[in-house]
Amino acid sequence: xAGVMQNPRHLVRRRGQEARLRCSPxxxxxxxxxxxxxxxxxxxxxxxxxxxxxxxxxxxxxxxFSAEFPKEGPSILRIQQVVRGDSAAYFCASSQGDRxxxxxTFGSGTRLTVV
Amino acid sequence: xxxxxQSPQNLTxxxxxxxxxxxxxxxxxxxxxxxxxxxxxxxxxxxxLSSGKKKHGRLIATINIQEKHSSLHITASHPRDSAVYICAxxxxxxxxxxxxxxxxxQVKP
Numbered sequence: 499x500a501g502v503m504q505n506p507r508h509l510v511r512r513r514g515q516e517a518r519l520r521c522s523p524x525x526x527x528x529x530x531x532x533x534x535x536x537x538x539x540x541x542x543x544x545x546x547x548x549x550x551x552x553x554x555x556x557x558x559x560x561x562x563f564s565a566e567f568p569k570e571g572p573s574i575l576r577i578q579q580v581v582r583g584d585s586a587a588y589f590c591a592s593s594q595g596d597r598x599x600x601x602x603t604f605g606s607g608t609r610l611t612v613v
Numbered sequence: 614x615x616x617x618x619q620s621p622q623n624l625t626x627x628x629x630x631x632x633x634x635x636x637x638x639x640x641x642x643x644x645x646x647x648x649x650x651x652x653x654x655x656x657x658x659x660x661x662l663s664s665g666k667k668k669h670g671r672l673i674a675t676i677n678i679q680e681k682h683s684s685l686h687i688t689a690s691h692p693r694d695s696a697v698y699i700c701a702x703x704x705x706x707x708x709x710x711x712x713x714x715x716x717x718x719q720v721k722p
Binding site for chain 1: 643644646648653654655656657658661663699701706707708709710711712713714715
């Protein structure tokens with residue numbers, strides 16, 4: 499069981515480019531959460547997805563950010579037209595369900611740098 | 614005021630010392646989590662608590678639901694314990710986590 503796999507580990511994008519961050523949950527986990535950690539700040543919730551459904555996107559910026567979790571394949575966090583302020587570590591966590599007793603497994607994160 | 618507050622923000626200890634990190638929260642929760650993050654590294658889940666106390670090796674976590682307070686203790690601290698320790702709570706019905714700001718621990722040999 500490989501755990502939660504995030505790739506790439508590091509991503510450098512120029513301003514205006516698109517960034518695609520991937521998260522493969524643990525085997526048997528159908529719930530995925532994305533969190534963002536801005537420099538010198540704490541982790542903040544972005545979006546919660548189940549297979550083919552966005553359940554809660556209350557933490558997503560209104561523009562340029564989107565997320566999906568297709569029936570097959572990893573969950574994708576997409577940032578269009580990146581700006582310097584998007585530079586952060588993006589973490590994905592997966593769970594068997596949305597009940598607290600399931601617990602979470604985190605990935606190693608993707609460090610996005612916008613130059 | 615943040616919904617999850619940790620103290621202290623920074624902590625330096627000598628190897629072997631007993632360490633306590635505190636976490637207070639102001640929302641109703643279904644569980645509280647203690648996480649560990651090494652510099653530039655991923656996040657590791659240490660404990661998930663909804664009541665009482667849990668122990669794993671040199672780490673002990675306690676929670677007092679009435680007082681909305683949790684503590685993480687490290688006994689016989691070691692330089693490899695140096696990391697950021699993060700308290701998080703799951704609140705609401707979607708399981709999303711609300712995080713404290715983290716406590717940066719440095720254990721000197």
